[in-house]
Amino acid sequence: MNDPSHGPLIATDASTAGFAPVDLYQRREKIFTRAIEGRFQRIRLYSGWPLLIGYFGLPWLDWGDRQAVLFDLPSRHFYIFGLTFWPQDFMLLAWLLIIAAFALFTLTSVVGRIYCGYTCPQTVWTAIFMWVEQITEGPRHARIRLDQAPWHLEKIVRRGAKHSMWMGWAFLTGLTFVGYFTPIRALTVDVFTLNVDAMAAAWIVFFTLATYINAGWMREQVCIYVCPYARFQSAMFDKDTLIVSYDPARGEPRGARKRGTRPDDLGDCIDCELCVQVCPTGIDIRNGLQYQCIDCAHCIDACDDVMKKVGYAPGLIRYTTHHGLEGQPTRVLRPRVIGYAIALSVMGIAFTVALFARSLVGIDVIRDRGELFHADRDAIRNDYTLKVINKTQQPKTLALTVTAKGANPPPRLEGPAAVDAAPGEVLTVPVTLAVPPHGLEESPFDVRFEVCDAERHCDAEKSDFFGPEAEHE
Secondary structure, three states, X not given: OOOHHHOOOOOOOHHHOOOOOOOOXXXXXXXXXXXXXXXXXXXXHHHHHHHHHHHHHHHHOEEOOEEOEEEEOOOOEEEEOOEEEOHHHHHHHHHHHHHXXXXXXXXXXXXXXXXXXXXXXXXXXXXXXXXXXXHHHOOHHHHHHHHHOOOOHHHHHHXXXXXXXXXXHHHHHHXXXXXXXXXXXXXXXXXXXXXXXXXXXXXXXXXXXXXXHHHHHHOHXXXXXXXXXXXXXXXXXXXXXXXXXXXXXXXXXXXXXXXXXXXXXXXXXXXXXXXXXXXXXXXXXXXXXXXXXXXXXXXXHHHHHHHHHHOOOOOOEEEEOXXXXXXXXXXXXXXXXXXXXXXXXXXXXXXXXXXXXXXXXXXXXXXXXXOOXXXXXXXXXXXXXXXXXXXXXXXXXXXXXXXXXXXXXOOEEEOOOEEEXXXXXXXXXXXXXXXXXXXXXXOOEEEEEEEEOOOOOEEEEEEEEOOHHHHHO
């Protein structure tokens, strides 16, 4: 056996005959993908368009008199159609991200990296950049020849056209992203009239460059080295997980042959290497499952097309499982999947309940710290400042009440008993609580401020009431 301390291991048996030593610090080899058509590529087209339409279209939709989806950071209002979220609702976002992670775990344990191959933004944007490369520089062999050629006028024009289109698409992506945080109509006008805010301009430039670099230059390196999903996916895979696989029992040994013939000493694989040429991550799927594989099915479409041409049955490379390759039945429902599904269902139900049961009004109580209390013959008084919040998109009349257990009679609210709040408004309401001197049973004691609207959406917060006894102590 080779010593790992002296470099990568070299394949020494027939089961790993397709492998070669890999230098961990080797220079990246450019990948020139061949364009391919097929049923799975049509599915990828249908799955990619909704993402693009949603991403670029949502900021332009209106909801009443405002943008339908807008994360207004300066005013701390986050609008998603008819819902308004506040910083106090941040826990819902964290909860939603956890649910999304468990949904990805569940999906991966059943069907592998389908998300990566069909709907991941990195995959969709990279596919667009690769399409631009094909229409500006030509098919695979032309791009290889152009890359190896010295600089001349045609190369400058073709490369210039490619990078101009890349940068244009990246700019549109960056502008749209910032449009989720700044009203996009005004932002677009400001950008094209060179009157854009410096902060907004900086973020547009940042996301433009990030898109240009990730989808144009890094491409598969983002999936292989940057994205953590490729590294921990093995923890979710088992022998019943659906993956893109090459069938070695049917395909080996490989070899060329005349069309329409089937030599007895060769398998179905004609060693055309089209499966390698179409792979966006540059792997050879015939070497077995590799973490670089994103389940995009390019190799399946390419191999099925070749099998059709040579008169063989499709499916030499196909979606299957390890158990399926070994001729054993595949189990969809198994403890791992059931556990993920139960956890996902429980969290989804809890999130839905929390979302629709959340308070649509809010109150924050700030006690006056200048003096604990002030007293006269009639009452002992404490001053407070209430921050009353209307979290909805409709005007509301909000009623204020106060309760306590340490005073008899209860504290009297000196201030407005109700306030009118515009949609999304935060009102500052100064109030005073008064307790007759003879009614103070203990000090300090808790008081509870509550705000409610006409539909009985309420929120409450506690504070303290201090009297002379607290001062004496």
